[in-house]
Amino acid sequence: MPLLSLSHVTQYTYRQPVAFGEHRIMVRPRESYDQHLVEATLDIDPPPSDLRWLQDVFGNSVAIATFKKRAKSLTIDSKVRVRHNPAPLQNVDIEDYARFYPFTYSSEEMPDLLRSIERQHLDPLRQIDHWARSFLDAGGRTDTLAMLSSMTASIKRDFTYVSRPEKGTQTPIETLTSRKGTCRDYAMLMIEAARALGFAARFVSGYVYSPTTRDTHVGGGNTHAWVRIYLPGSGWVEFDPTNGIIGNRGLIRVAVARDIYQAVPISGTWAGFPGSFLDMTVGVNISVEDPAAESYPQSRSI
Template sequence: MPFLTLSHVTTYTYKQPVSFGEHRIMVRPRESFDQHLLEATLTIDPEPSDVRWLQDVFGNAVAIATFTRHGSRLTIDSKVRVQHEPGDVQHVDIEEYARSYPFTYSSEEMPDLLRSIERQHLDPQREIDTWARRFLNLEGATDTLAMLTAMTTAIRREFTYVPRAEKGTQTPIETLRRRKGTCRDYAMLMIEAVRALGFAARFVSGYVYSPGGGRDSRKGGGNTHAWVRVYLPGSGWVEFDPTNGIVGSEGLIRVAIARDIYQAVPISGTYEGFPGSFLDMEVTVDITVDPPVPSHSPLTTASPVENREPIRC
């Protein structure tokens, strides 16, 4: 039951003062049965004239900040404390009818899953389809969870992880052909691959950490991370991280869930200034895992505290 302290700081710098337009900020972790938000503070400099919170169509917490002040620097600093209780992947309990592939979602669930099954990228040569079908057992029934696990670990094993600071995502076909990419590229490839097989899948943006407290054992740390959720009857949405070969939510903190990557951008906004004003964007994510409590010591649970100014989350 790790307790985490998470700091996510994004800083934009400019050659001279600019005016800031509306900014949409999605960095607050989601509350769920396996992750509990204990504290959350969002600090923005220069201070916005107004900040309002909303839940988007997927239930993600979004802060909308508007500004009247100018500045040559914009800093968005999110600090949270989370209690994380990831479930054991061995306890993924899939309904009997869905344990072997292929299967069809129930008539009650299908209407709500359809948009998450629809393909989002063109595949005229059926390259993604062909690659996805390599994980099927052609001589008999295919174990659903084993097949999805094999796809997850194959991406981690066969592709080269290359961090990329530039905006944008490779198309799934580009990632498949190049055999390299970032966590977001891998996530979009796997989403399209499982959708090609008829599964409902969603994009997840959040953070990755090493449960043991190490800093370098998992790829994607020090920044926001991306992975996949696949809907499995009986267990609901199950996490698959193809960058690290993780099945389940151990070491993964969800912030945003969406049908497509463009719906889960952590921070987006506009500014007005002279051409070429923008200099740089720097992102720092630091996660500290509390040391385990000795077995002879009583376990205490941190209580939620009131969020501090200048912005209440």
């Protein structure tokens, strides 16, 4: 179980001092059976007049900062150390009734999964539906995990990754049509495609790292986005279409949500003269402290 050291620094700069409104900060990795938070600090400059923590409706850790002091910059510096336990792909053990598509979630699970199955984007020409169904086996039953793996691999193989520092996300149809986008664009496309087939899918915001020198994952240096799909027998399983990862290898979860706008790492307001805002910079650095990091079981990267 490798030990990781992670630094996430966000800085906003202004021409003259401005007043800061409430800021919502979601950068603390989630505690789970596969990732354990060893140490975490959150430094903010200027210091907030009040800083409180809460858990949102999805169980994500959120810091709420309020300020009294005006300043020409705002720096939010998160440092954590986390034990990560990547699970091998063979641990994805799907219940017999769900191993082949189509299937229906059990009556016990369906009420809690419904909102994660609902579509979030309009698809009047059913473009997403047609693309999603192209991964089904026309000759008979479709293996559930193989189909979702093929969809993940297709996005990595057939789409062009384009870094875009600006805020906002393309619609799934825009991503499908242009065949290019960022990790968050890819995640929203795959979520909508999975939901079109009746799967419960959620958006994940977090960090990606290369566990070994053999791995060359895309999306480092900033926050990363991918997908979790609910598979009976294994629960929520990670699918990263940007890197073709199935399972949690190289992926550190911070926020899980039904929609991307519920998982924004940092949001807040400021007040000052028009044109005061100059720039925002984000830097994410992850290092593997454990020298035995290459010895743990590996999940699939395609």
